[in-house]
Amino acid sequence: MPETLPVARRCGFIALIGAPNAGKSTLVNALVGAKVVIVTHKVQTTRALVRGIALEGDAQLVLIDTPGIFPPKRRLDRAMVSTAWSGAADADMVCLLIDARRGVDEEIEAILGKLKQVSHSLVLVLTKVDVVADKPRLLELAADLNVRLPFEATFMVSGATGSGVDELRSWLAQRVPAGPWHYPEDQVSDAPLRSLAAEITREKLTLRLHEELPYQSTVETTSWQTRSDGSVRIEQTVFVERESQRKIVLGKGGEAIKAISMAARKEIAEAVDAKVHLFLFVKVREGWGNDPERYREMGLEFPRE
Numbered sequence: 221m222p223e224t225l226p227v228a229r230r231c232g233f234i235a236l237i238g239a240p241n242a243g244k245s246t247l248v249n250a251l252v253g254a255k256v257v258i259v260t261h262k263v264q265t266t267r268a269l270v271r272g273i274a275l276e277g278d279a280q281l282v283l284i285d286t287p288g289i290f291p292p293k294r295r296l297d298r299a300m301v302s303t304a305w306s307g308a309a310d311a312d313m314v315c316l317l318i319d320a321r322r323g324v325d326e327e328i329e330a331i332l333g334k335l336k337q338v339s340h341s342l343v344l345v346l347t348k349v350d351v352v353a354d355k356p357r358l359l360e361l362a363a364d365l366n367v368r369l370p371f372e373a374t375f376m377v378s379g380a381t382g383s384g385v386d387e388l389r390s391w392l393a394q395r396v397p398a399g400p401w402h403y404p405e406d407q408v409s410d411a412p413l414r415s416l417a418a419e420i421t422r423e424k425l426t427l428r429l430h431e432e433l434p435y436q437s438t439v440e441t442t443s444w445q446t447r448s449d450g451s452v453r454i455e456q457t458v459f460v461e462r463e464s465q466r467k468i469v470l471g472k473g474g475e476a477i478k479a480i481s482m483a484a485r486k487e488i489a490e491a492v493d494a495k496v497h498l499f500l501f502v503k504v505r506e507g508w509g510n511d512p513e514r515y516r517e518m519g520l521e522f523p524r525e
Protein backbone atom coordinates (compact mmCIF):
# COMPACT_ATOMS: atom_id res chain seq x y z
CA MET A 221 0.00 0.00 0.00
CA PRO A 222 1.35 3.45 -0.83
CA GLU A 223 1.88 5.64 2.23
CA THR A 224 -0.14 8.48 0.84
CA LEU A 225 -3.02 8.26 -1.54
CA PRO A 226 -2.83 10.59 -4.55
CA VAL A 227 -4.86 13.75 -3.96
CA ALA A 228 -8.01 13.82 -6.05
CA ARG A 229 -7.34 17.14 -7.68
CA ARG A 230 -9.73 18.92 -9.96
CA CYS A 231 -9.18 21.73 -12.43
CA GLY A 232 -11.33 23.51 -14.94
CA PHE A 233 -11.56 26.53 -17.21
CA ILE A 234 -14.56 28.75 -16.62
CA ALA A 235 -15.29 31.66 -18.95
CA LEU A 236 -17.21 34.67 -17.65
CA ILE A 237 -19.04 36.30 -20.51
CA GLY A 238 -21.66 39.02 -20.85
CA ALA A 239 -22.43 42.47 -22.15
CA PRO A 240 -19.92 45.27 -21.52
CA ASN A 241 -19.99 46.52 -17.91
CA ALA A 242 -21.86 43.43 -16.61
CA GLY A 243 -19.33 43.08 -13.79
CA LYS A 244 -17.18 40.27 -15.23
CA SER A 245 -13.80 41.63 -14.19
CA THR A 246 -15.08 42.60 -10.74
CA LEU A 247 -16.35 39.06 -10.22
CA VAL A 248 -13.09 37.49 -11.43
CA ASN A 249 -11.22 39.57 -8.84
CA ALA A 250 -13.73 38.64 -6.14
CA LEU A 251 -13.49 34.91 -6.96
CA VAL A 252 -9.68 35.03 -7.01
CA GLY A 253 -9.52 37.19 -3.89
CA ALA A 254 -6.98 39.59 -5.43
CA LYS A 255 -7.03 42.27 -8.07
CA VAL A 256 -5.85 40.48 -11.19
CA VAL A 257 -7.81 42.44 -13.81
CA ILE A 258 -8.76 46.07 -14.15
CA VAL A 259 -12.21 47.54 -13.56
CA THR A 260 -13.71 50.86 -14.56
CA HIS A 261 -17.23 52.24 -14.75
CA LYS A 262 -16.78 52.61 -18.53
CA VAL A 263 -17.94 49.98 -21.01
CA GLN A 264 -15.30 48.01 -22.94
CA THR A 265 -12.65 48.13 -20.27
CA THR A 266 -11.42 44.58 -20.80
CA ARG A 267 -9.87 44.08 -24.22
CA ALA A 268 -8.25 40.65 -24.15
CA LEU A 269 -8.56 37.35 -22.29
CA VAL A 270 -6.96 37.23 -18.87
CA ARG A 271 -7.09 34.16 -16.66
CA GLY A 272 -7.50 34.62 -12.92
CA ILE A 273 -6.78 31.56 -10.81
CA ALA A 274 -8.69 30.62 -7.66
CA LEU A 275 -8.24 27.66 -5.34
CA GLU A 276 -11.04 26.02 -3.46
CA GLY A 277 -10.20 22.84 -1.59
CA ASP A 278 -8.77 20.38 -4.10
CA ALA A 279 -10.01 22.39 -7.06
CA GLN A 280 -8.20 24.96 -9.15
CA LEU A 281 -10.57 27.28 -10.98
CA VAL A 282 -9.16 29.04 -14.01
CA LEU A 283 -11.51 32.00 -14.49
CA ILE A 284 -11.35 33.55 -17.91
CA ASP A 285 -12.17 37.25 -17.95
CA THR A 286 -13.42 38.26 -21.38
CA PRO A 287 -14.24 41.52 -23.17
CA GLY A 288 -17.91 42.51 -23.19
CA ILE A 289 -20.01 41.27 -26.11
CA PHE A 290 -21.83 43.94 -28.14
CA PRO A 291 -22.51 44.76 -31.80
CA PRO A 292 -18.99 45.60 -32.99
CA LYS A 293 -18.26 48.47 -35.35
CA ARG A 294 -14.57 49.22 -35.36
CA ARG A 295 -11.81 46.73 -35.96
CA LEU A 296 -10.82 46.74 -32.30
CA ASP A 297 -14.44 46.03 -31.31
CA ARG A 298 -14.52 43.07 -33.65
CA ALA A 299 -11.28 41.68 -32.25
CA MET A 300 -12.58 42.03 -28.69
CA VAL A 301 -15.94 40.41 -29.33
CA SER A 302 -14.44 37.53 -31.29
CA THR A 303 -11.87 36.88 -28.55
CA ALA A 304 -14.69 36.83 -25.99
CA TRP A 305 -16.51 34.11 -27.93
CA SER A 306 -13.32 32.12 -28.43
CA GLY A 307 -12.73 32.30 -24.66
CA ALA A 308 -16.18 30.82 -24.14
CA ALA A 309 -15.67 28.11 -26.76
CA ASP A 310 -12.43 26.90 -25.16
CA ALA A 311 -13.78 26.71 -21.61
CA ASP A 312 -15.21 23.74 -19.69
CA MET A 313 -18.02 25.92 -18.36
CA VAL A 314 -19.48 29.28 -19.26
CA CYS A 315 -20.95 31.72 -16.75
CA LEU A 316 -23.26 34.22 -18.40
CA LEU A 317 -23.27 37.42 -16.37
CA ILE A 318 -26.22 39.76 -16.56
CA ASP A 319 -26.44 43.07 -14.73
CA ALA A 320 -29.61 42.53 -12.68
CA ARG A 321 -30.57 46.20 -12.97
CA ARG A 322 -30.44 46.05 -16.73
CA GLY A 323 -32.29 42.81 -17.32
CA VAL A 324 -32.73 41.48 -20.84
CA ASP A 325 -32.57 43.91 -23.74
CA GLU A 326 -31.68 43.57 -27.39
CA GLU A 327 -27.95 43.24 -26.79
CA ILE A 328 -28.49 40.47 -24.22
CA GLU A 329 -31.01 38.76 -26.52
CA ALA A 330 -28.30 38.54 -29.16
CA ILE A 331 -25.88 36.94 -26.66
CA LEU A 332 -28.57 34.43 -25.57
CA GLY A 333 -29.26 33.56 -29.20
CA LYS A 334 -25.61 32.85 -29.93
CA LEU A 335 -25.10 30.95 -26.67
CA LYS A 336 -27.84 28.58 -27.71
CA GLN A 337 -25.64 27.46 -30.59
CA VAL A 338 -22.60 26.84 -28.41
CA SER A 339 -23.09 23.57 -26.60
CA HIS A 340 -21.80 24.11 -23.13
CA SER A 341 -22.20 23.72 -19.48
CA LEU A 342 -23.94 27.02 -18.71
CA VAL A 343 -24.35 28.91 -15.46
CA LEU A 344 -26.44 32.05 -15.02
CA VAL A 345 -25.04 34.77 -12.79
CA LEU A 346 -27.10 37.86 -12.03
CA THR A 347 -24.70 40.58 -10.91
CA LYS A 348 -24.84 43.83 -8.93
CA VAL A 349 -27.65 42.48 -6.77
CA ASP A 350 -26.54 44.91 -4.03
CA VAL A 351 -28.15 47.73 -5.99
CA VAL A 352 -31.42 45.97 -6.77
CA ALA A 353 -34.07 46.75 -4.19
CA ASP A 354 -36.81 44.85 -5.97
CA LYS A 355 -36.00 41.23 -5.02
CA PRO A 356 -39.08 39.65 -6.66
CA ARG A 357 -37.84 41.16 -9.92
CA LEU A 358 -34.59 39.22 -9.55
CA LEU A 359 -36.49 35.96 -9.22
CA GLU A 360 -38.61 36.83 -12.22
CA LEU A 361 -35.55 37.62 -14.30
CA ALA A 362 -33.89 34.35 -13.26
CA ALA A 363 -37.05 32.37 -14.08
CA ASP A 364 -37.42 34.05 -17.47
CA LEU A 365 -33.80 33.33 -18.42
CA ASN A 366 -34.04 29.72 -17.26
CA VAL A 367 -36.90 29.16 -19.65
CA ARG A 368 -34.78 30.36 -22.55
CA LEU A 369 -31.57 28.43 -21.87
CA PRO A 370 -30.76 25.24 -19.96
CA PHE A 371 -28.68 26.78 -17.18
CA GLU A 372 -27.33 24.23 -14.71
CA ALA A 373 -27.60 26.70 -11.87
CA THR A 374 -28.41 30.33 -11.17
CA PHE A 375 -26.48 32.58 -8.80
CA MET A 376 -27.18 36.08 -7.59
CA VAL A 377 -23.99 37.84 -6.67
CA SER A 378 -22.39 41.12 -5.90
CA GLY A 379 -18.73 41.42 -6.76
CA ALA A 380 -18.82 44.68 -4.84
CA THR A 381 -20.01 43.35 -1.46
CA GLY A 382 -18.94 39.74 -2.02
CA SER A 383 -22.47 38.49 -1.51
CA GLY A 384 -22.99 35.12 -3.21
CA VAL A 385 -19.35 34.88 -4.33
CA ASP A 386 -18.32 32.07 -1.95
CA GLU A 387 -21.36 30.03 -2.94
CA LEU A 388 -20.52 30.38 -6.63
CA ARG A 389 -16.85 29.46 -6.03
CA SER A 390 -17.74 26.32 -4.08
CA TRP A 391 -20.30 25.25 -6.63
CA LEU A 392 -17.81 25.67 -9.48
CA ALA A 393 -15.17 23.77 -7.49
CA GLN A 394 -17.46 20.75 -7.30
CA ARG A 395 -18.24 20.89 -10.98
CA VAL A 396 -14.81 21.22 -12.60
CA PRO A 397 -13.42 17.95 -13.98
CA ALA A 398 -10.94 15.77 -12.11
CA GLY A 399 -7.38 16.40 -13.24
CA PRO A 400 -4.07 17.99 -12.33
CA TRP A 401 -3.79 21.70 -11.69
CA HIS A 402 -2.67 23.78 -14.66
CA TYR A 403 -0.83 26.43 -12.67
CA PRO A 404 1.40 26.47 -9.58
CA GLU A 405 -0.69 26.91 -6.46
CA ASP A 406 0.56 30.41 -5.64
CA GLN A 407 -0.20 31.82 -9.10
CA VAL A 408 -3.24 34.12 -9.28
CA SER A 409 -3.14 35.17 -12.94
CA ASP A 410 -1.62 34.12 -16.25
CA ALA A 411 -0.80 37.69 -17.27
CA PRO A 412 2.88 38.63 -17.18
CA LEU A 413 3.68 41.49 -14.80
CA ARG A 414 4.55 43.84 -17.64
CA SER A 415 1.09 43.51 -19.14
CA LEU A 416 -0.59 43.81 -15.73
CA ALA A 417 1.43 47.01 -15.24
CA ALA A 418 0.24 48.38 -18.60
CA GLU A 419 -3.35 47.51 -17.71
CA ILE A 420 -3.07 49.28 -14.36
CA THR A 421 -1.90 52.45 -16.13
CA ARG A 422 -4.75 52.13 -18.64
CA GLU A 423 -7.19 51.84 -15.74
CA LYS A 424 -5.86 55.01 -14.09
CA LEU A 425 -5.91 56.82 -17.42
CA THR A 426 -9.53 55.82 -18.03
CA LEU A 427 -10.60 56.74 -14.51
CA ARG A 428 -9.01 60.16 -14.77
CA LEU A 429 -9.83 61.11 -18.35
CA HIS A 430 -12.95 59.15 -19.22
CA GLU A 431 -14.92 62.17 -20.30
CA GLU A 432 -12.33 63.85 -22.45
CA LEU A 433 -10.61 60.78 -23.82
CA PRO A 434 -12.89 57.95 -24.72
CA TYR A 435 -11.63 54.65 -25.98
CA GLN A 436 -8.88 55.27 -28.49
CA SER A 437 -5.83 54.93 -26.34
CA THR A 438 -3.70 51.98 -25.41
CA VAL A 439 -0.78 51.46 -23.05
CA GLU A 440 2.29 49.29 -23.55
CA THR A 441 5.19 48.49 -21.27
CA THR A 442 8.33 49.07 -23.29
CA SER A 443 11.07 48.56 -20.75
CA TRP A 444 11.36 46.73 -17.42
CA GLN A 445 14.61 46.69 -15.48
CA THR A 446 15.27 45.43 -12.00
CA ARG A 447 17.98 47.55 -10.40
CA SER A 448 20.64 46.34 -8.01
CA ASP A 449 18.75 47.88 -5.06
CA GLY A 450 15.73 45.68 -5.89
CA SER A 451 13.64 48.53 -7.29
CA VAL A 452 12.09 48.27 -10.75
CA ARG A 453 12.40 50.85 -13.50
CA ILE A 454 9.48 50.71 -15.91
CA GLU A 455 8.88 52.65 -19.11
CA GLN A 456 5.46 52.70 -20.72
CA THR A 457 4.03 54.31 -23.82
CA VAL A 458 0.49 55.63 -24.05
CA PHE A 459 -0.67 55.64 -27.67
CA VAL A 460 -3.34 58.13 -28.69
CA GLU A 461 -4.79 58.98 -32.08
CA ARG A 462 -4.28 62.74 -32.28
CA GLU A 463 -2.19 65.58 -31.00
CA SER A 464 -5.26 67.04 -29.26
CA GLN A 465 -5.59 63.79 -27.30
CA ARG A 466 -1.91 63.85 -26.38
CA LYS A 467 -2.49 67.28 -24.85
CA ILE A 468 -5.42 65.93 -22.84
CA VAL A 469 -3.34 63.05 -21.49
CA LEU A 470 -0.56 65.43 -20.49
CA GLY A 471 -2.96 67.97 -18.98
CA LYS A 472 -2.19 71.55 -18.06
CA GLY A 473 1.44 71.73 -17.00
CA GLY A 474 1.64 67.93 -17.11
CA GLU A 475 -0.86 67.71 -14.30
CA ALA A 476 -2.94 64.85 -15.71
CA ILE A 477 -0.05 62.55 -16.65
CA LYS A 478 1.55 63.20 -13.28
CA ALA A 479 -1.57 62.13 -11.41
CA ILE A 480 -2.06 59.07 -13.64
CA SER A 481 1.56 58.09 -13.22
CA MET A 482 1.45 58.46 -9.43
CA ALA A 483 -1.70 56.36 -9.08
CA ALA A 484 -0.37 53.70 -11.46
CA ARG A 485 3.08 53.59 -9.82
CA LYS A 486 1.55 53.01 -6.40
CA GLU A 487 -0.54 50.10 -7.58
CA ILE A 488 2.18 48.56 -9.74
CA ALA A 489 4.54 48.72 -6.73
CA GLU A 490 2.00 46.73 -4.71
CA ALA A 491 1.65 44.20 -7.52
CA VAL A 492 5.41 43.62 -7.90
CA ASP A 493 6.09 44.12 -4.19
CA ALA A 494 9.02 46.44 -4.87
CA LYS A 495 9.79 50.11 -5.25
CA VAL A 496 8.82 51.23 -8.75
CA HIS A 497 10.10 54.10 -10.90
CA LEU A 498 7.55 54.64 -13.65
CA PHE A 499 8.18 56.69 -16.78
CA LEU A 500 5.22 57.38 -19.06
CA PHE A 501 5.56 58.61 -22.63
CA VAL A 502 2.63 59.74 -24.73
CA LYS A 503 2.82 59.11 -28.47
CA VAL A 504 0.50 60.09 -31.26
CA ARG A 505 -0.03 57.09 -33.53
CA GLU A 506 -2.82 57.91 -35.93
CA GLY A 507 -4.77 54.77 -36.75
CA TRP A 508 -3.19 52.62 -34.03
CA GLY A 509 -6.56 50.84 -34.01
CA ASN A 510 -5.60 49.45 -37.42
CA ASP A 511 -2.02 48.52 -36.58
CA PRO A 512 -1.43 44.75 -36.19
CA GLU A 513 1.52 45.38 -33.87
CA ARG A 514 -0.77 47.03 -31.27
CA TYR A 515 -3.07 44.00 -31.35
CA ARG A 516 -0.16 41.66 -30.79
CA GLU A 517 0.82 43.70 -27.73
CA MET A 518 -2.76 43.53 -26.44
CA GLY A 519 -2.90 39.77 -26.97
CA LEU A 520 -5.63 40.04 -29.62
CA GLU A 521 -5.95 38.51 -33.07
CA PHE A 522 -5.83 41.18 -35.75
CA PRO A 523 -9.06 41.03 -37.79
CA ARG A 524 -8.06 41.15 -41.46
CA GLU A 525 -11.28 42.85 -42.53
Ligand SMILES: Nc1nc2c(ncn2[C@@H]2O[C@H](COP(=O)(O)OP(=O)(O)OP(=O)(O)O)[C@@H](O)[C@H]2O)c(=O)[nH]1
Pocket residue numbers: 238239240241242243244245246247258259260261262263264265266267286287288289347348349350351377378379380381
Ligand atom coordinates in the same frame (compact mmCIF):
# COMPACT_ATOMS: atom_id res chain seq x y z
N1 LIG B 1 -22.85 48.10 -7.24
C1 LIG B 1 -22.11 47.21 -7.89
N2 LIG B 1 -21.31 47.62 -8.88
C2 LIG B 1 -20.57 46.69 -9.53
C3 LIG B 1 -20.61 45.32 -9.20
N3 LIG B 1 -19.79 44.65 -10.04
C4 LIG B 1 -19.25 45.58 -10.84
N4 LIG B 1 -19.70 46.81 -10.54
C5 LIG B 1 -19.34 48.07 -11.19
O1 LIG B 1 -19.71 48.00 -12.56
C6 LIG B 1 -18.73 48.63 -13.37
C7 LIG B 1 -18.21 47.66 -14.42
O2 LIG B 1 -17.52 46.61 -13.77
P1 LIG B 1 -16.49 45.68 -14.54
O3 LIG B 1 -16.14 44.58 -13.61
O4 LIG B 1 -15.40 46.48 -15.13
O5 LIG B 1 -17.43 45.14 -15.70
P2 LIG B 1 -17.00 44.26 -16.97
O6 LIG B 1 -18.14 43.36 -17.25
O7 LIG B 1 -15.69 43.62 -16.73
O8 LIG B 1 -16.90 45.37 -18.09
P3 LIG B 1 -16.09 45.32 -19.53
O9 LIG B 1 -14.71 44.84 -19.25
O10 LIG B 1 -16.11 46.72 -19.98
O11 LIG B 1 -16.89 44.41 -20.40
C8 LIG B 1 -17.65 49.14 -12.43
O12 LIG B 1 -17.92 50.49 -12.12
C9 LIG B 1 -17.83 48.26 -11.21
O13 LIG B 1 -17.40 48.87 -10.01
C10 LIG B 1 -21.49 44.93 -8.13
O14 LIG B 1 -21.61 43.77 -7.76
N5 LIG B 1 -22.20 45.92 -7.53
Ligand SMILES: [Mg+2]
Pocket residue numbers: 244245246258259265266285286287288
Ligand atom coordinates in the same frame (compact mmCIF):
# COMPACT_ATOMS: atom_id res chain seq x y z
MG1 LIG C 1 -13.95 43.72 -17.77
